[in-house]
Amino acid sequence: MSNDPDKVWPTGLTLKEAEEVHSYIIDGTRVFGLIALIAHILVAVSTPWLG
Amino acid sequence: MNNSKMWLVVNPTVGIPLFLGAVAVGSFAVHLAVLSKVTWFNDWLSGQGMNGGAAVTSMLNEGDATIPAQVYFVPDGTSAVLSAATWL
Numbered sequence: 001m002s003n004d005p006d007k008v009w010p011t012g013l014t015l016k017e018a019e020e021v022h023s024y025i026i027d028g029t030r031v032f033g034l035i036a037l038i039a040h041i042l043v044a045v046s047t048p049w050l051g
Numbered sequence: 052m053n054n055s056k057m058w059l060v061v062n063p064t065v066g067i068p069l070f071l072g073a074v075a076v077g078s079f080a081v082h083l084a085v086l087s088k089v090t091w092f093n094d095w096l097s098g099q100g101m102n103g104g105a106a107v108t109s110m111l112n113e114g115d116a117t118i119p120a121q122v123y124f125v126p127d128g129t130s131a132v133l134s135a136a137t138w139l
């Protein structure tokens with residue numbers, strides 16, 4: 001396993017593993033962004049923020 | 052997928068905490084900066100609404116006589132009467 005020819009160094013991940021890690025980060029960022037967008041809309045409506 | 056090859060160079064055990072930490076510190080700094088500049092946040096925190104108690108003041112000015120005095124009961128058994136004149 002350690003001499004897997006698909007592994008890329010310095011991290012030792014394969015391209016497929018790197019894409020999997022990245023997909024989780026993208027998903028998390030989208031969920032975070034959606035919640036933040038809703039929160040900002042609620043604050044804009046209920047406070048004098050943004051005038 | 053765009054940019055996914057960065058995880059071939061940056062170890063996720065370093066890169067992910069760094070990314071999340073940057074988001075946390077950045078958003079905290081922005082919120083602190085905004086809330087320390089606006090005037091309505093301290094009013095709201097101290098229970099005066101978001102317009103510095105202007106609504107209450109204008110209510111009192113419209114007709115002080117129609118506003119009943121407020122009676123506050125203190126835990127030691129005494130009470131205090133706070134009239135509209137006292138508020139102003």
